[in-house]
Amino acid sequence: MAVNAAGRKDELAYQIVKTAKELRRDMESILLANNAEVTGNTTTARETGGIGSWITTNTSNGTSGSDGSAGNTARTDGTQRAFVESQLKSVLASCWDSGGDPDCVMVGSFNKQAMSGFTGNATRFVGAEDKQLVASIDIYTSDFGDVEVIANRFSRARDALVIQKDMFATAYLRPVQMMELSKTGDSERRLLLSEYALESRNEAASGAVWDLTTS
Numbered sequence: 001m002a003v004n005a006a007g008r009k010d011e012l013a014y015q016i017v018k019t020a021k022e023l024r025r026d027m028e029s030i031l032l033a034n035n036a037e038v039t040g041n042t043t044t045a046r047e048t049g050g051i052g053s054w055i056t057t058n059t060s061n062g063t064s065g066s067d068g069s070a071g072n073t074a075r076t077d078g079t080q081r082a083f084v085e086s087q088l089k090s091v092l093a094s095c096w097d098s099g100g101d102p103d104c105v106m107v108g109s110f111n112k113q114a115m116s117g118f119t120g121n122a123t124r125f126v127g128a129e130d131k132q133l134v135a136s137i138d139i140y141t142s143d144f145g146d147v148e149v150i151a152n153r154f155s156r157a158r159d160a161l162v163i164q165k166d167m168f169a170t171a172y173l174r175p176v177q178m179m180e181l182s183k184t185g186d187s188e189r190r191l192l193l194s195e196y197a198l199e200s201r202n203e204a205a206s207g208a209v210w211d212l213t214t215s
Contacts, residue, residue: 001188012188016178023176023192025154031170031198032106032155036074048197050074051161051168057204058094058162060087062211071200078211080158083111085118089142091162091207096144100205102164104148105140108157110214115140115149115160160209167206171199
């Protein structure tokens, strides 16, 4: 704190901001994980069920793959297979039949590129003047509406999550907060904490294509 560091006025504040970003990333990874809830006790920490354990109604599984159960049981991963358009179309139709209106597809980097290779009935355009080739799909227009295609480095690379975003939420017991800890000698210490869970408002409005190849 006594050093005049270039580029920042307050080193402690800078470290708090960095750690807060790290905490948010950890939270996102946990919410998108295939993890069963743990009730917890005096010796075992509580855990929230991740989205992989919630989505069960509208799914496409690889061979030997099976769905979880309402946050209580993690899904069983199956044999990985290539991501093809027919899998996505089947899940979107199933979501719509269940009353859902998915508005985004969340995938890792490999399957974002795989999805950009979907042909559908689309035409790829080349801007001759700009020398620009459109080789990415950011909006997928299906028979049941438009869905945004999101590349997410914090979701599992083998999953393609087909989500109606307003049907999932983060439920906070204690929102992200900072507490001052007692000094030890010359040190200044802070604690960042949060207690939260994934809230599933209606998992049947969403779906997933599981067990996708990642390379």
